[in-house]
Amino acid sequence: MRVRTFGYFFRESLKSIARNGWMSVASIATVSVSLIILGAFVLVVANTNYIAHTMESDVEIAAFLYVDTPREDARDLADEIASMEGVADVRLVPKEEGLKQLNEQFGEGHDLVSALDGQNPLPDYLVVRAEVPEDVPVIAGKIEGLADIETVNYGQGVVEKLFSLAHWIRVGGIVTIALLAAGTLFLIAITVRVTIFARKREIKIMKYVGATNWFIRWPFFIEGMLLGFTGALVACIALYFSYMVLVDKVSITLSFLPLISDIALLKRILLVVLACGPVVGAMGSILSLRRFLHV
Numbered sequence: 001m002r003v004r005t006f007g008y009f010f011r012e013s014l015k016s017i018a019r020n021g022w023m024s025v026a027s028i029a030t031v032s033v034s035l036i037i038l039g040a041f042v043l044v045v046a047n048t049n050y051i052a053h054t055m056e057s058d059v060e061i062a063a064f065l066y067v068d069t070p071r072e073d074a075r076d077l078a079d080e081i082a083s084m085e086g087v088a089d090v091r092l093v094p095k096e097e098g099l100k101q102l103n104e105q106f107g108e109g110h111d112l113v114s115a116l117d118g119q120n121p122l123p124d125y126l127v128v129r130a131e132v133p134e135d136v137p138v139i140a141g142k143i144e145g146l147a148d149i150e151t152v153n154y155g156q157g158v159v160e161k162l163f164s165l166a167h168w169i170r171v172g173g174i175v176t177i178a179l180l181a182a183g184t185l186f187l188i189a190i191t192v193r194v195t196i197f198a199r200k201r202e203i204k205i206m207k208y209v210g211a212t213n214w215f216i217r218w219p220f221f222i223e224g225m226l227l228g229f230t231g232a233l234v235a236c237i238a239l240y241f242s243y244m245v246l247v248d249k250v251s252i253t254l255s256f257l258p259l260i261s262d263i264a265l266l267k268r269i270l271l272v273v274l275a276c277g278p279v280v281g282a283m284g285s286i287l288s289l290r291r292f293l294h295v
Contacts, residue, residue, distance in 0.1 A: 013223040024227060031231025031277055032238070038180045039239045039273040045173035046269060047259050052166035054258045061128040061140050061154045067095075069148045074124045077148055081128055086139055088131040095122045123150065181276075220285045228281020235277070236270045 017024045063081070065074055074092055082090040128143065130136050136154050144152045206216050243266065247259050260266065 009218040009222055012219040013226060016219060016223050017226065027227045027281075028231040028234065031228050031281065032234040034183075035232050035235035035273055035276060036238055038177070038276070039235055039270070041180055042177060042269060042273070043239070043243060043260075043266075045169075045177060046265075048169050048173060049166075050260050051258055052169055055166070059130075059133050059136050059154065061126075061130070061136060061143065061152060063126040063128060063143050063149050064151045064153070065124045065126070065148050066150050067123045069124060071124065073148055074126075077146065078126055080146070081126060081143060084139065084142060086131050086135045087128060089129040091127045093125050093127060095124050217286065221282055224281035224283075224285030225278040226281070228277035228279070228284075229274075230277070231281075232274045232277020236274050239273065240266070240270060 065077070071094070078090045078092045081087060126143075128139065130139050140152050140154050143149060203216060247261055250259055251261075
């Protein structure tokens with residue numbers, strides 16, 4: 001396509017948007033609302049996955065040694081576990097540190113050391129983290145079979161349910177986003193079709209005077225992209241400021257709830273939403289023009 005021809009199509013698209021002012025505004029509003037809903041749900045799914053990943057990453061294995069296990073044997077056992085496949089990190093917590101942590105949990109009004117007459121009945125224990133959270137039960141089973149290990153705890157039963165819930169959250173999120181994206185495209189296509197229907201006489205005249213299908217399509221194609229981009233831009237601005245306000249509110253009222261606060265990741269999500277605007281606008285124009293080109 002020559003530059004002059006493309007310039008003609010672009011000017012025709014702008015004229016068409018100006019001539020059909022209210023229909024253009026309606027198309028932009030439809031794109032904006034549709035992409036706000038889609039973008040909001042993408043952010044919800046992204047944050048749900050982030051929360052699930054954070055909870056999975058916090059899962060640790062606590063391997064308690066027998067009380068009379070020598071400290072040197074405990075260190076050797078830590079090295080043995082660290083060499084296991086799938087183990088990311090092993091930390092030895094001496095019984096002295098364990099008693100100190102327990103004393104802090106009871107508060108300043110309690111002195112467990114004095115109450116126990118200076119004796120420490122706690123064992124040393126190992127805190128083990130897995131490279132992949134789903135491998136925690138398997139690694140815990142291997143550790144349980146080692147010598148000098150009395151008990152292993154990783155939240156048995158609860159952890160398996162957590163992993164299953166996280167899996168279904170991800171699957172459900174992907175399916176719902178796909179359905180919402182299809183619904184968004186369908187809604188925008190209907191809106192563009194209404195716009196084109198109002199100009200069907202113009203399309204028929206162009207066909208009668210010998211205009212090719214692509215000569216007719218290009219102005220509508222560019223118009224759909226411009227309307228889609230404008231609607232997506234409005235949606236991105238609304239989503240960005242709304243989300244930042246939400247994160248600030250949640251960080252104050254529900255500080256324990258981890259939300260995505262990485263601006264770079266948020267911008268990548270919004271860039272995807274912005275790219276969807278011209279794409280769905282152009283696709284809506286192509287799908288809606290098909291029936292009107294058969295004169």
